[in-house]
Amino acid sequence: MKKTFLLSIVVSIMLNGCNSDSALTTTASIATTDPITVDTDTVPPVIKLLGDNPLTITLGSDYVEPGATAIDNVDGVVGVDIYNTVDTTKEGEYSVIYTAVDSNNNISKTTRTVKVVAAENDTLYNIVSSLKLVGYASEIALSSDGTKAYIADDNGGLQIVDVSDPTNPIIIGNVDTPSYASGVALSSDGTKAYIADGLSGLQIVDVSDSANSTIIGNIDLAGYASAVALSYDGTKAYVANVINGLQIVDVSDPANPIIIGNIDTEHALEIALSSDDTKAYVADGNGGLQIVDVSYPTNPTIISNVIINDANAVALSSDDTKAYVADGNGGLQIVDVSDPTNPTIIGNVDTLNYASAVALSSDNTVYIADGSSLQIVDVSDPTNPVEIKNISVSPESTLSVTLSSDETKVFAGCANFADENGSLKIINLP
Structure with missing residues (x-):
């Protein structure tokens, strides 16, 4: 005035x-x-939260931000910055903070409380425990009684974990392998573990005494051993070698393993054997799915292949008629292999992140290690797979997935690339 x-x-x-x-x-x-006096704007914007406050969500589900608006008495509508601390993998109360600033630097702030709770009267799909490991949990094999997990732990070698109490897993033994433990298979009697050990080929470990496990045999396979599967009778190890394709090793004498067969493929990453040990299904990276006749182990022969962009892992149906392939950015590919000479893709589902491993249950449910989450997909109709659950493990990434023999739990091997270590996560299933 x-x-x-x-x-x-x-x-x-x-x-x-x-x-x-x-x-x-x-x-x-x-x-x-007198000097002219101008009224000064000292009133901050008014923030209005959309949705509930407090907001309750179920453990393991996705947090979907309801949003907020802000109105200023001078500037009108202004933007809202949102800072989210919600971790849906753990029960508890979290805060989401909303901030708005007008052109005169008046700041307003408000908070939404988010409660993460287990489903009522239900612990299904909950992460019941998480055990920190030395390296990245590349693959997991379980003892026949389900009480021990054998983990190929990358630079951490072989880790042996007591999982008899799933809520409290305990490391009870380990073997420092020479290179990077990438794959693991267990003998039927549970006394020997076969490790695909990166640059150091195949390592054979006596695990009959978990606390005093010892390497008893090894063979240099050249290239990079990434995965291993055992024949039904335990006399042969089939090794996926990133450089040298599929290699077949006679392990009938564990102290003196011998290569008896080899066939070059593009980039062999993982392998599954048919129930009669006559065919090997190789997840071959950019080479897709390779089907190899191994009925004569000394003379393996590729009989067909399916072009898949980035085949990382494969699981077979119990009747050997379908192959489920983790296809990186391509999600899950389902291949009809009832005629192994003419495999055909019959279904697929686009997963959220990067599909790197896969496991199949007897009720036609597929569990996919998919980056920062575990994807669960119903494949009862293989031509129309349907996602039924997504379990977040963020900030870690899933690398491997294994089902308990009773299919009530899933064991997920995870990596935290920022901290350069990983973990074993145990999740309850229906």
Whole structure:
């Protein structure tokens, strides 16, 4: 507001002289002006939260941000910055913080409380435990009684974990292998573990005494051994070698393993054997799915292949008629292999992240290690697979997945690339 004061001074001086009249009148006006005062905006924006506050979500589900709006008395609609601390893999209360700033730097802030809770009367799909490991949990094999997990732990070698109490897994033994433990298979009697050990080929470990496990045999396979599968009778190890394809090793004498067969493929990453040990299904990276006749182990022969962009892992149906392939950015590919000479893709589902491993249950449910989550897919109709659950393991990434023999739990091998270590996570299933 502007205020002006006018000060008028009138000075009249009358001078009178002899025989004359004279008048002198002087008028002076002085104006003064106060400084202009402008009203200052000190009112911050008003933030309105959309959705519930507090907000309750189920453990293991995705947090979907309801959003917020902000109105300022001068600027009108302004933006809202959101800082989210919600971890849906753990029960508890979390805060989501909303901040808005107007053009005069007036700041307002408000908070939404998010409660992560287990499903009512239900612990299904919950991560019941997480055990930190030395390296990245590349693959997991379980003992026949389900009480021990044998983990190919990358630079951590072989880790042996007591999982008899799934809520409290405990490392009870380990073997420091020479290279990077990438794959593991267990003998039927549970006394020997076969490790695909990267640059150091195949390592054979006596695990009959978990606390005192010892390497009893090994063979240099050249290239990079990434996965291993055992024949039904335990006399042969089939090794996926990234450089040298599929290699077949006679392990009937564990102290003296011998290569008896080999066939070059593109980039062999993982392998599954048919129930009669006559065919090997090789997840071959950019080479897709390779089907190899191994009925004569000394002379393996590729009989067909399916072009898949990035085949990382494969699981077979119990009747050997379908192959389920983890296809990296291509998600899950389902291949009809009832005629192994003419395999055909019959279904697929686009997963959220990068599909790197796969396991199949007897009720036609597929579990996919898919980056920061575990994807669960119903494949009862293989031509129309349907995602039924997504379990987040963020900030870690899933690398491997194995089912317990009773299919009530899934064991996920995870990697935290930022911290350069990993973990074993145990999850309850229906």
